[in-house]
Amino acid sequence: MAKAKFETPEFRPYPVIPVIKPGVMKDSRSFVSKPGMQESLGYPGELVDNWQEVAINKLGELLTKYRSLRVYLDTCVKCGSCTDKCHYFIGTNDPKNMPVGRQDLLRQVYRRYFTLAGKLFPKLVGAKDLTRDMLDDWYNYFHQCSQCRRCSVYCPYGIDTAEISMAAREILDAVGYGQKYCNEIIEKVYKIGNNLGLPGPAIRNTLEGLEEDIKDETGVDVRLPLDEEGAEVLFVPPSADFFVEPHVDGLIGYGKVFHQSGISWTMSSHASEAGNFGMFIGSYENMRRVSMRIREAALDLKVKRIVFGECGHAWRVAYAFLNTLAGPFDFLDKRYPIPQHICEFTYDLIQKGALKLDKSANDHRRVTYHDSCNVARATRMGHKPGGQFVIPREVIKACCNHFYDMPSDTIYDETYCCGGGGGLLTDELMEVRVKGALPRMEALKQVTDDHQVTHMATICAICKSQFTKVVPYYGFDMDQIISVHQLVGDAIVLNVNEV
């Protein structure tokens, strides 16, 4: 690892609210998108000459399309409730990383061009012109938001900074000032089929290799099928699950669960990506284009159900938006949720007694669970509100004897983002990512001190990648991060099907 050019924040002995240090993260800037990527997403290749006019018009258009944006820009009373709630503010002290500080970058411009008070008395109401400095602030600070929605939990009006930052990124794309990380990945989905850019044959090879590994280890033929027409279930994992540690051990876990369930399943080389970065850039159109691949794959493979793998923002798009974007799914079996989360799927099997689990297989692990932000605050699992907290924990507890939760104000809907979500999981933003992980690392430290926790399980590809990269900065080991379905896979007793 290259030597860091910044200091890792110290653990705070008790949670004081940081003093503000204006501008300290002003230069923390992700790479700007390249012309080709921009164009394949339907945006201008580079910053257009009349960017100011285009940006204002785009904002005007979004105001008529999204009630959230209109209401959230109008209703903030600057009460201060959200000011200490963002992990990026806690880690960096930059006031433009306070949720309201971030929103105000867009709100000031909204007031200047779209409200009577801002047109007549800009100074009085804090309205500002859209200058080049402002545009750069938009670029920098709206790419220091992981759209985790923690601020929205505490806002008396439910103002969600994620909605504001999505709108801002859409405006930036519209003027030709997109972000490389997100747009490159979306382009890869269009051209190859997934975020990692793994072509079908590479996925097939990997899966065959993994099948052999499982056979060697367990002596059982667990299949990891790809593109098999007529399967009952289309399973859509994040592409990181094919290739990256510790994700891939989760994939093995999914395979073992399907194997034991006796339900036929397949993955798809066309829909080989659960993640949908169209959401990060606030683009309904691109989000829809990515989502349609899953519908197409489901139709082509003639499946009856769709199940998603462990991926946070992906589950948000799947749970909350898929029906809107790519529905209606009349051709699927309505007895099951459309779509279903792999944790719901596994939990149902556990409830039915269809899985034999040997908890002692995980006795060398003392486990805690990180609620991924978008799963926690934008989705649900099961039939009751809050199922997204209960079901993954029940799955873990069915597989482990030693489970301990982190402090209550850092889990469930108060969970902290891993620090790498929302299009920030790129190396040039490492400072933001490390600093943004501070509150989660403090919680992990506490549960490590109190309960000698050895592993933090999670159900998000981004969380897993981010944590393996940043936990060493805080004195933890990257091997401590684990997929929930790795715990399941290790505990599952194969071929003892008693149903």
Added chain:
Amino acid sequence: MGGGNKEALMGFWTTFYALSFYVATLILILGVGYKIYQYTKTPAPLKIPTTPAPLTTGGVVIRMLLEVILFKSLFRSNKWIWLFAMIFHGALWVILLRHLRYFIDPQWVIYPIWELVELIQPFGKYASFAMLFGLLGLLARRLFVERMRYISSASDYLMLVLLLVIGVSGVLMSFVTRTDIVQFKAFMLSVISFQWQNFELSAYQMPPDSMLLVHLAAVILLMIVFPFSKLLHAPGVFFSPGRNQVDNAREKRHVAPWAIKQFEAPQT
């Protein structure tokens, strides 16, 4: 100053305040009405309730009530802001109800509305101190907490100052200077019922009381700025998709008209 001059002066203030009251009411109703129309017309194309969220409309009603009456989310967030905000808004409601007395003729309303308005009078009077306490608390936070100062514009302070002016002038009238409230009510009822011919009689004119003139001017100003300011949080909170949406994305397809038009070719 001769008596004639004074009468002419109060005649002027009577006309001025009566007209201002009409204008301010029109601006308030049309302005807020327009914003509500705008919020209603703008679609929410995606399901974005902050979860865990209710699964039924009834559940959403309960969630909204907990937010607008008890400020539930604010309570989870910050007990100080919650305390000051709760005291201020709670007191404001009691005070507003108390003021119905000046706008209602007992003969206009059915039993027991007038009796209730009478019952609330003493509570309303003392609630004004609570309101001032709440406002001062909010102002102090804004002035002395560094993060709050950073996010505050001039208008954020002025809004509190305006409310303080209304509160202080009101308290002074109730407890110190004593305004001719019978005459004020005669004026106000004439304004409301458009009985302009009454204004020729001095018993129906604005009472000659500077504190009352200040109080009403501040209230009229507040009514005028309402639709153009952050006071829109009052209607706005009901339109927040994060709070008012039912969590049923998987069960019920939700698509905005513009999205259908843009992406889904017409079927017929």
